[in-house]
Amino acid sequence: xxxxxxxxxxxxxxxxxxxxxxxxxxxxxxxxxxxxxxxxxxxxxxxxxxxxxxxxxxxxxxxxxxxxxxxxxxxxxxxxxxxxxxxxxxxxxxxxxxxxxxxxxxxxxxxxxxxxxxxxxxxxxxxxxxxxxxxxxxxxxxxxxxxxxxxxxxxxxxxxxxxxxxxxxxxxxxxxxxxxxxxxxxxxxxxxxxxxxxxxxxxxxxxxxxxxxxxxxxxxxxxxxxxxxxxxxxxxxxxxxxxxxxxxxxxxxxxxxxxxxxxxxxxxxxxxxxxxxxxxxxxxxxxxxxxxxxxxxxxxxxxxxxxxxxxxxxxxxxxxxxxxxxxxxxxxxxxxxxxxxxxxxxxxxxxxxxxxxxxxxxxxxxxxxxxxxxxxxxxxxxxxxxxxxxxxxxxxxxxxxxxxxxxxxxxxxxxxxxxxxxxxxxxxxxxxxxxxxxxxxxxxxxxxxxxxxxxxxx
Numbered sequence: 001x002x003x004x005x006x007x008x009x010x011x012x013x014x015x016x017x018x019x020x021x022x023x024x025x026x027x028x029x030x031x032x033x034x035x036x037x038x039x040x041x042x043x044x045x046x047x048x049x050x051x052x053x054x055x056x057x058x059x060x061x062x063x064x065x066x067x068x069x070x071x072x073x074x075x076x077x078x079x080x081x082x083x084x085x086x087x088x089x090x091x092x093x094x095x096x097x098x099x100x101x102x103x104x105x106x107x108x109x110x111x112x113x114x115x116x117x118x119x120x121x122x123x124x125x126x127x128x129x130x131x132x133x134x135x136x137x138x139x140x141x142x143x144x145x146x147x148x149x150x151x152x153x154x155x156x157x158x159x160x161x162x163x164x165x166x167x168x169x170x171x172x173x174x175x176x177x178x179x180x181x182x183x184x185x186x187x188x189x190x191x192x193x194x195x196x197x198x199x200x201x202x203x204x205x206x207x208x209x210x211x212x213x214x215x216x217x218x219x220x221x222x223x224x225x226x227x228x229x230x231x232x233x234x235x236x237x238x239x240x241x242x243x244x245x246x247x248x249x250x251x252x253x254x255x256x257x258x259x260x261x262x263x264x265x266x267x268x269x270x271x272x273x274x275x276x277x278x279x280x281x282x283x284x285x286x287x288x289x290x291x292x293x294x295x296x297x298x299x300x301x302x303x304x305x306x307x308x309x310x311x312x313x314x315x316x317x318x319x320x321x322x323x324x325x326x327x328x329x330x331x332x333x334x335x336x337x338x339x340x341x342x343x344x345x346x347x348x349x350x351x352x353x354x355x356x357x358x359x360x361x362x363x364x365x366x367x368x369x370x371x372x373x374x375x376x377x378x379x380x381x382x383x384x385x386x387x388x389x390x391x392x393x394x395x396x397x398x399x400x401x402x403x404x405x406x407x408x409x410x411x412x413x414x415x416x417x418x419x420x421x422x423x424x425x426x427x428x429x430x431x432x433x434x435x436x437x438x439x440x441x442x443x444x445x446x447x448x449x450x451x452x453x454x455x456x457x458x
Contacts, residue, residue: 160194180205190218288337403453
Protein backbone atom coordinates (compact mmCIF):
# COMPACT_ATOMS: atom_id res chain seq x y z
CA UNK A 1 0.00 0.00 0.00
CA UNK A 2 1.26 3.47 -0.87
CA UNK A 3 -0.15 6.58 0.76
CA UNK A 4 0.04 10.32 0.33
CA UNK A 5 -1.07 12.53 3.21
CA UNK A 6 -3.07 15.58 2.11
CA UNK A 7 -1.92 18.73 3.88
CA UNK A 8 -5.05 20.87 3.39
CA UNK A 9 -7.55 18.46 4.96
CA UNK A 10 -7.32 15.57 7.46
CA UNK A 11 -7.54 13.01 4.67
CA UNK A 12 -5.33 10.39 3.09
CA UNK A 13 -5.17 9.16 -0.48
CA UNK A 14 -3.97 5.57 -0.74
CA UNK A 15 -3.81 2.49 -2.93
CA UNK A 16 -4.53 -0.78 -1.14
CA UNK A 17 -4.39 -4.39 -2.23
CA UNK A 18 -7.20 -6.54 -0.80
CA UNK A 19 -6.55 -9.96 0.70
CA UNK A 20 -8.65 -12.78 2.08
CA UNK A 21 -11.82 -13.32 0.09
CA UNK A 22 -11.35 -10.42 -2.29
CA UNK A 23 -8.22 -11.42 -4.17
CA UNK A 24 -9.78 -11.07 -7.61
CA UNK A 25 -12.85 -9.51 -9.19
CA UNK A 26 -14.30 -10.12 -12.62
CA UNK A 27 -14.38 -7.37 -15.23
CA UNK A 28 -18.15 -7.30 -14.93
CA UNK A 29 -17.96 -6.81 -11.15
CA UNK A 30 -15.46 -3.99 -11.48
CA UNK A 31 -17.59 -2.34 -14.18
CA UNK A 32 -20.67 -2.53 -11.96
CA UNK A 33 -18.84 -1.00 -9.00
CA UNK A 34 -17.52 1.85 -11.16
CA UNK A 35 -20.81 2.57 -12.97
CA UNK A 36 -22.24 5.86 -11.68
CA UNK A 37 -25.45 5.55 -13.72
CA UNK A 38 -26.84 2.58 -11.75
CA UNK A 39 -26.26 4.01 -8.28
CA UNK A 40 -23.95 1.15 -7.30
CA UNK A 41 -20.86 3.37 -7.18
CA UNK A 42 -22.61 5.91 -4.96
CA UNK A 43 -23.71 3.06 -2.69
CA UNK A 44 -20.14 1.77 -2.57
CA UNK A 45 -18.88 5.26 -1.73
CA UNK A 46 -21.39 5.71 1.12
CA UNK A 47 -20.77 2.28 2.65
CA UNK A 48 -16.99 2.64 2.34
CA UNK A 49 -17.08 6.04 4.01
CA UNK A 50 -19.11 4.58 6.88
CA UNK A 51 -16.45 1.91 7.43
CA UNK A 52 -13.62 4.45 7.23
CA UNK A 53 -15.32 6.58 9.91
CA UNK A 54 -15.87 3.61 12.22
CA UNK A 55 -16.30 4.84 15.78
CA UNK A 56 -18.07 8.04 14.78
CA UNK A 57 -20.47 9.37 17.44
CA UNK A 58 -23.00 10.63 14.87
CA UNK A 59 -26.08 8.75 13.70
CA UNK A 60 -26.84 11.19 10.89
CA UNK A 61 -26.20 9.31 7.61
CA UNK A 62 -25.28 12.57 5.85
CA UNK A 63 -22.75 13.81 8.41
CA UNK A 64 -19.75 11.87 7.07
CA UNK A 65 -20.32 13.04 3.49
CA UNK A 66 -20.50 16.65 4.67
CA UNK A 67 -17.21 16.22 6.55
CA UNK A 68 -15.51 14.45 3.62
CA UNK A 69 -17.20 15.80 0.47
CA UNK A 70 -14.25 14.91 -1.77
CA UNK A 71 -13.99 11.29 -0.71
CA UNK A 72 -14.12 8.70 -3.47
CA UNK A 73 -13.25 5.04 -3.95
CA UNK A 74 -12.26 3.35 -7.19
CA UNK A 75 -11.94 -0.40 -7.70
CA UNK A 76 -9.63 -1.80 -10.38
CA UNK A 77 -8.73 -5.27 -11.56
CA UNK A 78 -5.09 -5.80 -12.54
CA UNK A 79 -3.22 -8.88 -13.64
CA UNK A 80 -2.09 -9.52 -10.08
CA UNK A 81 -5.54 -9.03 -8.54
CA UNK A 82 -7.89 -6.36 -7.24
CA UNK A 83 -6.72 -2.85 -6.39
CA UNK A 84 -8.63 -0.19 -4.49
CA UNK A 85 -7.84 3.51 -4.68
CA UNK A 86 -9.02 5.69 -1.82
CA UNK A 87 -9.18 9.40 -2.62
CA UNK A 88 -9.36 11.92 0.23
CA UNK A 89 -10.24 9.20 2.74
CA UNK A 90 -10.69 10.10 6.44
CA UNK A 91 -7.30 10.27 8.16
CA UNK A 92 -8.83 8.66 11.27
CA UNK A 93 -8.72 5.31 9.41
CA UNK A 94 -4.93 5.48 9.05
CA UNK A 95 -1.91 5.24 11.33
CA UNK A 96 1.30 6.78 9.98
CA UNK A 97 -0.13 6.66 6.49
CA UNK A 98 -1.12 2.97 6.74
CA UNK A 99 -4.76 1.90 6.72
CA UNK A 100 -5.67 0.18 10.00
CA UNK A 101 -5.85 -3.55 9.31
CA UNK A 102 -9.30 -4.08 10.84
CA UNK A 103 -10.70 -1.15 8.87
CA UNK A 104 -9.16 -2.57 5.70
CA UNK A 105 -10.85 -5.94 6.28
CA UNK A 106 -14.24 -4.27 6.72
CA UNK A 107 -13.65 -2.18 3.61
CA UNK A 108 -12.90 -5.31 1.59
CA UNK A 109 -16.14 -6.82 2.95
CA UNK A 110 -18.06 -3.81 1.61
CA UNK A 111 -16.62 -4.29 -1.88
CA UNK A 112 -17.16 -8.05 -1.74
CA UNK A 113 -20.82 -7.87 -0.70
CA UNK A 114 -21.84 -5.06 -3.04
CA UNK A 115 -20.12 -6.76 -5.98
CA UNK A 116 -21.81 -10.07 -5.18
CA UNK A 117 -25.24 -8.46 -4.78
CA UNK A 118 -24.90 -6.51 -8.02
CA UNK A 119 -23.88 -9.56 -10.06
CA UNK A 120 -25.49 -12.56 -8.41
CA UNK A 121 -28.77 -11.06 -7.24
CA UNK A 122 -29.12 -8.16 -9.64
CA UNK A 123 -29.64 -4.59 -8.46
CA UNK A 124 -33.44 -4.90 -8.44
CA UNK A 125 -33.49 -8.51 -7.13
CA UNK A 126 -36.40 -9.10 -9.52
CA UNK A 127 -35.65 -12.82 -9.73
CA UNK A 128 -36.51 -13.36 -6.05
CA UNK A 129 -40.21 -14.16 -6.42
CA UNK A 130 -40.79 -16.78 -3.75
CA UNK A 131 -39.97 -17.38 -0.11
CA UNK A 132 -37.51 -20.12 -1.04
CA UNK A 133 -35.80 -17.79 -3.54
CA UNK A 134 -35.22 -15.20 -0.83
CA UNK A 135 -33.97 -17.72 1.74
CA UNK A 136 -31.59 -19.15 -0.83
CA UNK A 137 -30.31 -15.63 -1.59
CA UNK A 138 -29.70 -15.01 2.13
CA UNK A 139 -27.81 -18.31 2.34
CA UNK A 140 -25.65 -17.48 -0.69
CA UNK A 141 -24.84 -14.01 0.62
CA UNK A 142 -23.74 -15.42 3.98
CA UNK A 143 -21.76 -18.21 2.34
CA UNK A 144 -20.00 -15.74 0.06
CA UNK A 145 -19.10 -13.71 3.15
CA UNK A 146 -17.60 -16.89 4.70
CA UNK A 147 -19.89 -16.70 7.70
CA UNK A 148 -21.23 -20.26 7.51
CA UNK A 149 -18.98 -22.80 9.24
CA UNK A 150 -19.98 -26.31 10.37
CA UNK A 151 -18.97 -25.72 13.99
CA UNK A 152 -20.79 -26.49 17.22
CA UNK A 153 -23.77 -24.17 17.93
CA UNK A 154 -22.40 -21.19 19.87
CA UNK A 155 -23.58 -18.01 18.13
CA UNK A 156 -25.66 -15.53 20.12
CA UNK A 157 -27.28 -12.66 18.27
CA UNK A 158 -27.57 -9.53 20.43
CA UNK A 159 -30.09 -6.83 19.54
CA UNK A 160 -30.41 -3.43 21.16
CA UNK A 161 -30.20 0.28 20.54
CA UNK A 162 -27.34 2.43 19.30
CA UNK A 163 -28.45 5.19 21.67
CA UNK A 164 -28.51 3.78 25.22
CA UNK A 165 -27.54 4.99 28.68
CA UNK A 166 -24.11 4.43 30.20
CA UNK A 167 -25.54 1.94 32.72
CA UNK A 168 -27.17 -0.02 29.92
CA UNK A 169 -23.97 -0.06 27.90
CA UNK A 170 -21.94 -1.36 30.86
CA UNK A 171 -24.58 -4.06 31.38
CA UNK A 172 -24.30 -5.23 27.75
CA UNK A 173 -20.55 -5.61 28.29
CA UNK A 174 -21.15 -7.66 31.44
CA UNK A 175 -23.53 -9.98 29.59
CA UNK A 176 -21.06 -10.30 26.72
CA UNK A 177 -18.34 -11.19 29.23
CA UNK A 178 -20.47 -13.96 30.74
CA UNK A 179 -21.31 -15.28 27.28
CA UNK A 180 -17.63 -15.26 26.30
CA UNK A 181 -16.64 -17.21 29.40
CA UNK A 182 -19.00 -19.95 28.22
CA UNK A 183 -17.43 -20.12 24.78
CA UNK A 184 -20.20 -18.26 22.96
CA UNK A 185 -19.55 -15.97 19.99
CA UNK A 186 -21.42 -12.72 19.30
CA UNK A 187 -23.35 -11.35 16.35
CA UNK A 188 -24.94 -7.88 16.37
CA UNK A 189 -26.08 -5.17 14.00
CA UNK A 190 -22.41 -4.04 14.06
CA UNK A 191 -22.94 -0.47 15.30
CA UNK A 192 -22.34 1.31 18.65
CA UNK A 193 -24.20 1.00 21.97
CA UNK A 194 -25.84 -2.36 22.57
CA UNK A 195 -24.24 -3.66 19.38
CA UNK A 196 -20.71 -2.92 20.57
CA UNK A 197 -21.00 -3.69 24.30
CA UNK A 198 -21.53 -7.49 24.12
CA UNK A 199 -18.62 -7.83 21.71
CA UNK A 200 -16.35 -5.78 23.94
CA UNK A 201 -17.22 -7.86 26.99
CA UNK A 202 -16.75 -11.10 25.09
CA UNK A 203 -13.25 -10.14 23.90
CA UNK A 204 -11.99 -10.11 27.50
CA UNK A 205 -13.66 -13.40 28.36
CA UNK A 206 -12.40 -15.06 25.19
CA UNK A 207 -8.89 -13.89 26.01
CA UNK A 208 -9.16 -15.32 29.53
CA UNK A 209 -10.36 -18.64 28.10
CA UNK A 210 -7.56 -18.48 25.47
CA UNK A 211 -10.04 -18.75 22.62
CA UNK A 212 -8.30 -17.63 19.45
CA UNK A 213 -10.90 -18.38 16.79
CA UNK A 214 -13.53 -15.92 17.84
CA UNK A 215 -16.37 -14.46 15.82
CA UNK A 216 -17.73 -10.95 16.24
CA UNK A 217 -20.15 -10.79 13.34
CA UNK A 218 -21.80 -7.54 12.27
CA UNK A 219 -24.77 -7.70 9.89
CA UNK A 220 -25.98 -4.44 8.40
CA UNK A 221 -27.60 -3.08 5.24
CA UNK A 222 -26.86 -0.09 2.98
CA UNK A 223 -29.60 2.12 4.37
CA UNK A 224 -28.41 1.82 7.96
CA UNK A 225 -24.61 1.50 7.79
CA UNK A 226 -23.98 5.23 7.38
CA UNK A 227 -25.93 5.95 10.56
CA UNK A 228 -24.50 3.00 12.48
CA UNK A 229 -20.90 2.61 11.34
CA UNK A 230 -19.29 -0.74 12.23
CA UNK A 231 -17.71 -0.74 15.66
CA UNK A 232 -13.98 -1.58 15.80
CA UNK A 233 -14.49 -5.05 17.30
CA UNK A 234 -16.40 -6.50 14.34
CA UNK A 235 -14.17 -9.01 12.55
CA UNK A 236 -16.78 -10.36 10.12
CA UNK A 237 -18.92 -7.75 8.37
CA UNK A 238 -21.85 -8.64 6.10
CA UNK A 239 -23.92 -6.12 4.15
CA UNK A 240 -27.32 -7.53 3.22
CA UNK A 241 -29.33 -5.83 0.44
CA UNK A 242 -32.24 -4.70 2.66
CA UNK A 243 -33.59 -4.81 6.20
CA UNK A 244 -35.75 -7.89 5.57
CA UNK A 245 -32.80 -9.99 4.43
CA UNK A 246 -30.74 -8.62 7.29
CA UNK A 247 -33.39 -9.77 9.77
CA UNK A 248 -33.67 -13.18 8.13
CA UNK A 249 -29.89 -13.56 8.25
CA UNK A 250 -29.95 -12.92 12.01
CA UNK A 251 -32.62 -15.57 12.55
CA UNK A 252 -31.05 -18.14 10.23
CA UNK A 253 -27.58 -18.08 11.82
CA UNK A 254 -28.57 -17.45 15.47
CA UNK A 255 -28.62 -20.22 18.01
CA UNK A 256 -30.27 -17.82 20.44
CA UNK A 257 -31.08 -14.12 20.68
CA UNK A 258 -30.65 -11.61 23.51
CA UNK A 259 -32.47 -8.27 23.38
CA UNK A 260 -31.09 -5.27 25.27
CA UNK A 261 -32.86 -1.91 25.65
CA UNK A 262 -33.23 0.00 22.42
CA UNK A 263 -35.56 2.10 20.34
CA UNK A 264 -37.76 1.59 17.31
CA UNK A 265 -35.23 -0.63 15.52
CA UNK A 266 -35.13 -2.99 18.49
CA UNK A 267 -38.94 -3.07 18.64
CA UNK A 268 -38.95 -3.91 14.94
CA UNK A 269 -36.59 -6.83 15.54
CA UNK A 270 -38.67 -8.18 18.44
CA UNK A 271 -41.88 -8.06 16.39
CA UNK A 272 -40.18 -9.72 13.43
CA UNK A 273 -38.96 -12.66 15.50
CA UNK A 274 -42.14 -13.10 17.55
CA UNK A 275 -44.28 -12.96 14.42
CA UNK A 276 -42.24 -15.85 13.01
CA UNK A 277 -42.11 -17.89 16.21
CA UNK A 278 -45.89 -17.60 16.67
CA UNK A 279 -46.49 -19.38 13.37
CA UNK A 280 -47.92 -22.88 13.82
CA UNK A 281 -45.06 -24.30 11.73
CA UNK A 282 -42.55 -23.04 14.32
CA UNK A 283 -44.46 -24.06 17.45
CA UNK A 284 -42.04 -26.82 18.44
CA UNK A 285 -38.87 -25.03 17.38
CA UNK A 286 -36.49 -24.32 20.29
CA UNK A 287 -35.27 -20.75 19.99
CA UNK A 288 -34.00 -19.11 23.21
CA UNK A 289 -35.07 -15.45 23.35
CA UNK A 290 -34.13 -13.37 26.40
CA UNK A 291 -34.97 -9.71 27.00
CA UNK A 292 -32.57 -8.21 29.53
CA UNK A 293 -31.14 -5.01 30.95
CA UNK A 294 -29.90 -3.49 34.22
CA UNK A 295 -32.33 -2.91 37.09
CA UNK A 296 -33.09 0.73 36.11
CA UNK A 297 -34.26 -0.56 32.70
CA UNK A 298 -37.00 -2.76 34.18
CA UNK A 299 -39.76 -0.20 33.33
CA UNK A 300 -38.60 -0.26 29.70
CA UNK A 301 -39.18 -3.99 29.41
CA UNK A 302 -42.44 -3.77 31.36
CA UNK A 303 -43.75 -1.34 28.76
CA UNK A 304 -42.52 -3.51 25.87
CA UNK A 305 -44.17 -6.53 27.51
CA UNK A 306 -47.50 -4.69 27.92
CA UNK A 307 -47.45 -3.62 24.27
CA UNK A 308 -46.77 -7.17 23.09
CA UNK A 309 -49.51 -8.64 25.30
CA UNK A 310 -52.02 -6.08 24.04
CA UNK A 311 -51.25 -6.49 20.36
CA UNK A 312 -50.07 -10.10 19.92
CA UNK A 313 -51.82 -11.67 22.90
CA UNK A 314 -50.68 -13.63 25.92
CA UNK A 315 -49.41 -16.46 23.71
CA UNK A 316 -46.53 -14.25 22.60
CA UNK A 317 -45.08 -14.22 26.11
CA UNK A 318 -44.38 -17.95 25.98
CA UNK A 319 -41.69 -17.33 23.37
CA UNK A 320 -39.51 -15.02 25.48
CA UNK A 321 -38.36 -14.48 29.04
CA UNK A 322 -37.32 -11.28 30.78
CA UNK A 323 -34.25 -11.31 33.04
CA UNK A 324 -33.34 -8.09 34.84
CA UNK A 325 -30.00 -7.19 36.37
CA UNK A 326 -28.32 -10.62 36.27
CA UNK A 327 -25.74 -11.09 33.48
CA UNK A 328 -24.62 -14.50 34.70
CA UNK A 329 -28.20 -15.82 34.74
CA UNK A 330 -28.70 -14.56 31.20
CA UNK A 331 -25.61 -16.39 29.97
CA UNK A 332 -26.47 -19.61 31.82
CA UNK A 333 -30.00 -19.67 30.40
CA UNK A 334 -28.75 -18.90 26.93
CA UNK A 335 -26.14 -21.67 27.09
CA UNK A 336 -28.82 -24.10 28.30
CA UNK A 337 -31.16 -23.02 25.50
CA UNK A 338 -28.45 -23.51 22.88
CA UNK A 339 -27.87 -27.06 24.11
CA UNK A 340 -31.56 -27.75 23.37
CA UNK A 341 -31.13 -26.17 19.94
CA UNK A 342 -28.22 -28.53 19.28
CA UNK A 343 -30.25 -31.57 20.27
CA UNK A 344 -33.16 -30.47 18.07
CA UNK A 345 -30.93 -29.81 15.05
CA UNK A 346 -29.41 -33.28 15.39
CA UNK A 347 -32.86 -34.89 15.66
CA UNK A 348 -34.15 -32.96 12.65
CA UNK A 349 -30.94 -33.42 10.67
CA UNK A 350 -30.71 -29.66 10.30
CA UNK A 351 -27.39 -27.87 9.96
CA UNK A 352 -25.73 -26.17 12.89
CA UNK A 353 -24.69 -23.13 10.82
CA UNK A 354 -27.95 -22.21 9.04
CA UNK A 355 -31.42 -22.77 10.47
CA UNK A 356 -33.32 -24.22 7.53
CA UNK A 357 -36.11 -25.52 9.80
CA UNK A 358 -37.55 -22.17 10.83
CA UNK A 359 -40.46 -21.19 8.59
CA UNK A 360 -40.37 -17.53 7.54
CA UNK A 361 -43.47 -16.51 5.55
CA UNK A 362 -43.21 -14.32 2.48
CA UNK A 363 -44.88 -11.34 4.18
CA UNK A 364 -41.85 -11.13 6.49
CA UNK A 365 -39.41 -11.37 3.58
CA UNK A 366 -40.90 -9.00 1.03
CA UNK A 367 -39.07 -5.64 1.14
CA UNK A 368 -41.19 -2.86 2.59
CA UNK A 369 -40.70 0.61 1.11
CA UNK A 370 -41.87 3.11 3.76
CA UNK A 371 -43.69 5.69 1.67
CA UNK A 372 -46.33 7.90 3.23
CA UNK A 373 -49.06 5.90 1.52
CA UNK A 374 -47.65 2.56 2.63
CA UNK A 375 -47.34 3.72 6.25
CA UNK A 376 -50.86 5.15 6.31
CA UNK A 377 -52.46 1.95 4.99
CA UNK A 378 -50.91 -0.53 7.42
CA UNK A 379 -53.63 -2.73 8.95
CA UNK A 380 -53.16 -2.28 12.70
CA UNK A 381 -56.46 -3.61 14.04
CA UNK A 382 -57.59 -6.47 16.32
CA UNK A 383 -59.00 -9.66 14.88
CA UNK A 384 -56.06 -10.52 12.67
CA UNK A 385 -53.83 -13.53 13.16
CA UNK A 386 -50.98 -12.56 15.53
CA UNK A 387 -48.23 -13.16 12.96
CA UNK A 388 -50.09 -11.03 10.37
CA UNK A 389 -50.45 -8.16 12.84
CA UNK A 390 -46.82 -8.56 13.89
CA UNK A 391 -45.77 -8.22 10.25
CA UNK A 392 -47.55 -4.87 9.88
CA UNK A 393 -46.42 -3.60 13.28
CA UNK A 394 -42.88 -4.47 12.24
CA UNK A 395 -43.35 -2.40 9.09
CA UNK A 396 -44.59 0.57 11.15
CA UNK A 397 -41.45 0.55 13.28
CA UNK A 398 -39.30 -0.03 10.19
CA UNK A 399 -40.79 3.12 8.64
CA UNK A 400 -39.93 5.15 11.73
CA UNK A 401 -36.36 3.82 11.60
CA UNK A 402 -36.18 4.97 7.99
CA UNK A 403 -37.48 8.41 8.87
CA UNK A 404 -35.01 8.69 11.75
CA UNK A 405 -31.71 7.53 10.28
CA UNK A 406 -32.00 6.38 6.67
CA UNK A 407 -31.21 8.99 4.07
CA UNK A 408 -34.06 8.11 1.69
CA UNK A 409 -36.59 8.09 4.52
CA UNK A 410 -35.30 11.39 5.87
CA UNK A 411 -35.75 12.94 2.41
CA UNK A 412 -39.36 11.73 2.31
CA UNK A 413 -40.07 13.32 5.68
CA UNK A 414 -38.45 16.59 4.64
CA UNK A 415 -40.51 16.68 1.44
CA UNK A 416 -43.91 15.49 2.70
CA UNK A 417 -43.92 15.83 6.47
CA UNK A 418 -44.27 13.08 9.10
CA UNK A 419 -45.60 9.61 8.36
CA UNK A 420 -49.15 8.99 9.61
CA UNK A 421 -49.86 5.72 11.40
CA UNK A 422 -53.52 4.71 11.77
CA UNK A 423 -55.10 1.84 13.68
CA UNK A 424 -57.22 0.62 16.56
CA UNK A 425 -57.60 3.27 19.29
CA UNK A 426 -56.20 1.07 22.08
CA UNK A 427 -53.29 -0.05 19.92
CA UNK A 428 -52.50 3.52 18.92
CA UNK A 429 -52.58 4.79 22.51
CA UNK A 430 -50.17 2.04 23.54
CA UNK A 431 -47.96 2.66 20.50
CA UNK A 432 -47.91 6.40 21.12
CA UNK A 433 -46.99 5.88 24.78
CA UNK A 434 -44.18 3.51 23.78
CA UNK A 435 -42.77 5.93 21.20
CA UNK A 436 -43.03 8.87 23.63
CA UNK A 437 -41.05 6.87 26.16
CA UNK A 438 -38.37 6.20 23.53
CA UNK A 439 -38.14 9.94 22.87
CA UNK A 440 -38.01 10.87 26.57
CA UNK A 441 -35.33 8.25 27.22
CA UNK A 442 -33.31 9.57 24.23
CA UNK A 443 -33.46 6.26 22.38
CA UNK A 444 -34.29 7.79 18.99
CA UNK A 445 -31.07 9.75 18.35
CA UNK A 446 -27.61 9.83 19.89
CA UNK A 447 -27.37 13.61 20.04
CA UNK A 448 -29.47 16.70 19.35
CA UNK A 449 -33.16 17.40 19.72
CA UNK A 450 -35.38 14.72 18.22
CA UNK A 451 -38.15 15.80 15.88
CA UNK A 452 -40.66 12.95 15.38
CA UNK A 453 -40.96 11.65 11.83
CA UNK A 454 -44.40 10.21 12.54
CA UNK A 455 -47.90 10.99 13.83
CA UNK A 456 -49.93 8.29 15.59
CA UNK A 457 -53.65 8.58 14.80
CA UNK A 458 -56.57 6.44 16.00
